Amino acid sequence: MSEQGNGTGKTEDNTVFIGxxxxxxxxxxxxxxxxxGSDEVIIRARGKAISRAVDVAEIVRHRxxxxxxxxxxxxxxxxxxxDQGESTNVSSIEIVLAR
Structure with missing residues (x-):
């Protein structure tokens, strides 16, 4: 998952990467x-940021x-x-919000 963007966690499409x-x-x-004008927004996170992604989705929906x-x-x-060349597994989540 490439995390290229403009430094705000937002990319040129409708995806927001949580950090x-x-x-x-x-x-x-x-x-x-x-x-x-987006009808859908995708919230993506990995590892420890997963709980923050859920918080973001819920705050958007409820407030x-x-x-x-x-x-x-x-x-x-x-x-x-x-960096040491070792392979590790990291959990990831994608939450799709629509209106």
């Missing part, structure tokens, strides 16, 4: 995507865009290679 920033930064990115629904949730495992 270490404050939860509300990602909520703002998702709401901005919806306000720009900002009440008509948004969780259309799909996909979970998986990604093989990653560490």
């Amino acid at each position: 270490r920033k404050d939860t509300m930064d990602y909520v703002t990115a998702v709401v901005t995507q919806f306000k720009a 900002f865009i009440r008509e948004a629904v969780v259309k799909d949730v996909r979970i998986g495992t990604e093989a990653m290679v560490s």
Whole structure:
């Protein structure tokens, strides 16, 4: 999963990658995507950021865009290679919000 973007956790399409920033930064990115006309926004996270992704989705749904629904949730495992060359598995999640 390539995490290229503009530094805000948002890419040029309708995907928001969750990282270490404050939860509300990602909520703002998702709401901005919806306000720009997207019918769906995908929230992606790996590892420890998974719980933050769930928080973002719930805050968007309950506080900002009440008509948004969780259309799909996909979970998986990604093989990653560490700096030392060791392979490790990292859990991942994709939450698709739609309105």
